[in-house]
Amino acid sequence: MSLELQQLVLDILDKESEIKDTRTIIFPGESKPATSQDAQLLIQGALNSLLSREIILYSTQEILAYDLSTEGAQLAEQGSHEARVWAVLPLKGQGNGMSIKDLRQAVGDESAKIGQGRAFKSGWIGKEGDNLVKLIPSIVDATREELIEIKNTGTLKAGEKSLAELRKRKLVVQKKLLWFSVQQGLHFSTSIEKPETDLTSEMLATGAWKTSNFKKYNFDADGAPPNGGALHPLLKVREEFRNIFLEMGFAEMATSQYVDSGFWNFDTLFVPQQHPARDLQDTFYISDPVESLPPPREYYEKVKEVHTNGGFGSIGYRAPWQPAESQKLLLRTHTTSCSSRLLRQLATRKGGFKPVKMFSIDRVFRNEAVDATHLAEFHQVEGVVADYGLTLADLIGFMQTFFKKMGISNLRFKPAYNPYTEPSLEIFAFHPQLNKWVEIGNSGMFRPEMLEPMGLPPDVRVHGWGLSLERPTMIRYGINNIRTLVGHKVSIEGVEKSAAVRF
Ligand SMILES: N[C@@H](Cc1ccccc1)C(=O)O
Numbered sequence: 001m002s003l004e005l006q007q008l009v010l011d012i013l014d015k016e017s018e019i020k021d022t023r024t025i026i027f028p029g030e031s032k033p034a035t036s037q038d039a040q041l042l043i044q045g046a047l048n049s050l051l052s053r054e055i056i057l058y059s060t061q062e063i064l065a066y067d068l069s070t071e072g073a074q075l076a077e078q079g080s081h082e083a084r085v086w087a088v089l090p091l092k093g094q095g096n097g098m099s100i101k102d103l104r105q106a107v108g109d110e111s112a113k114i115g116q117g118r119a120f121k122s123g124w125i126g127k128e129g130d131n132l133v134k135l136i137p138s139i140v141d142a143t144r145e146e147l148i149e150i151k152n153t154g155t156l157k158a159g160e161k162s163l164a165e166l167r168k169r170k171l172v173v174q175k176k177l178l179w180f181s182v183q184q185g186l187h188f189s190t191s192i193e194k195p196e197t198d199l200t201s202e203m204l205a206t207g208a209w210k211t212s213n214f215k216k217y218n219f220d221a222d223g224a225p226p227n228g229g230a231l232h233p234l235l236k237v238r239e240e241f242r243n244i245f246l247e248m249g250f251a252e253m254a255t256s257q258y259v260d261s262g263f264w265n266f267d268t269l270f271v272p273q274q275h276p277a278r279d280l281q282d283t284f285y286i287s288d289p290v291e292s293l294p295p296p297r298e299y300y301e302k303v304k305e306v307h308t309n310g311g312f313g314s315i316g317y318r319a320p321w322q323p324a325e326s327q328k329l330l331l332r333t334h335t336t337s338c339s340s341r342l343l344r345q346l347a348t349r350k351g352g353f354k355p356v357k358m359f360s361i362d363r364v365f366r367n368e369a370v371d372a373t374h375l376a377e378f379h380q381v382e383g384v385v386a387d388y389g390l391t392l393a394d395l396i397g398f399m400q401t402f403f404k405k406m407g408i409s410n411l412r413f414k415p416a417y418n419p420y421t422e423p424s425l426e427i428f429a430f431h432p433q434l435n436k437w438v439e440i441g442n443s444g445m446f447r448p449e450m451l452e453p454m455g456l457p458p459d460v461r462v463h464g465w466g467l468s469l470e471r472p473t474m475i476r477y478g479i480n481n482i483r484t485l486v487g488h489k490v491s492i493e494g495v496e497k498s499a500a501v502r503f
Helices: 002-016 037-052 070-078 081-088 100-107 109-121 142-153 160-168 201-206 233-247 297-308 323-327 336-348 392-405 448-454 470-477 482-486 493-502
Strands: 056-068 125-128 131-134 172-184 259-261 329-331 356-365 377-388 411-418 421-431 436-446 460-468
Touching: 002 037, 002 056, 002 172, 037 056, 037 172, 056 070, 056 142, 070 142, 081 100, 081 109, 081 142, 100 109, 109 125, 142 160, 160 172, 233 356, 233 377, 233 392, 233 470, 297 448, 336 356, 336 377, 336 448, 336 460, 377 392, 392 411, 392 421, 392 436, 392 460, 411 436, 421 460, 460 470, 470 482
Parallel strands: none
Antiparallel strands: 056 172, 125 131, 259 329, 356 377, 377 460, 411 421, 421 436, 436 460
């Protein structure tokens, strides 16, 4: 229809150079002009399309008009309430009149109620005893006539007063009527060419773009809403953890080294060089380059000494030291390598050691067989507190506050082993759906063998705790298979099930 209408408008404009009032347009196949508002809106659609190509110009004209309400439309059809009351009553002097009950039956409750009053006032009806009679043999139903006039013309010749009265009676409503005046535009032509909307590679290759007519870009049009752009669940949960740490007065530490040396990832943490976790099966070693730059000499010597011969009350591992182990390049297996760097910085900073609370949330890598609960790369959330005279009770207190802010208040701690902490505690929380205690993190007080070679004062205690970002994210979003978090969703039933019980 729009194309047909566009053509019609152009043909009229071609003949008459202007359309003053679009309500004069006769639609194809019709005999009368399309004066209705619906027709004008159709015309507006066609005009907009022509306007966008500057084929025409148009201005919008607006008038206030009146229309019948539902009740008004009904009265226009059946007659006003008062006329209907008058019509059913017998004329005075012919019989005994009609009882109110019979009147109600004849015209309905509403017409009987409203119509009686108005008919009395106009002197159309009167009483004969308890009954009603009509007083005059004929009436003019002015209300109905006015309503019909409004229906046909949108207004009343009789003027404002009658209109106001009908509006008060809620028989008519006001509405805006639109129509348009149209002129020829800059690119006026009577043939409608469908303009190109895209510049294609074919047009470029053939040179057709030079003569093509392109649709003007409409910078005011609302774009299609994109359905992407949401944050990944891991990022949302990371933000929650970050906020908890910030609320507790922690600052974020630097975690930029995905690739680190055996020295920072293991040696500084007093992880023995023969520890199974260093094994190729658990750690991704870098093949090119194989070696890191040499570690800071003086510190390196202290770390080596504590590993091989002990010190600070420790007897060390008394195992042969292999410098090559320290300089192996690897993908960090935990963010505790970053905590170690941070602590060494604190020990050597110019103004001397100051207590800190720091956290990190970042990616780590382990050479693990991928299954529903394990990935070869995941994220760790780690908190570290360094201060004078901290005790195990402080660590437990910190973790209780931290996990409470995550909505987990029922914690248990189990003695565990980390090469770099003593005592070490695994953190368990009660999972109400699984109805059992599940491990949610690992923690401990860093050993003197780790802290003292760094040069931290001997009465400084450091404790830390760590957990994965993936596990709480999976719980929060009801995800059973960790692979769902990193792309393709694998849903092998057995895998999903075992993942669910393992939390
Ligand atoms: N690095 C430990 C977590 C941890 C951090 C700090 C202290 C103790 C433990 C892990 O990978 O699980």
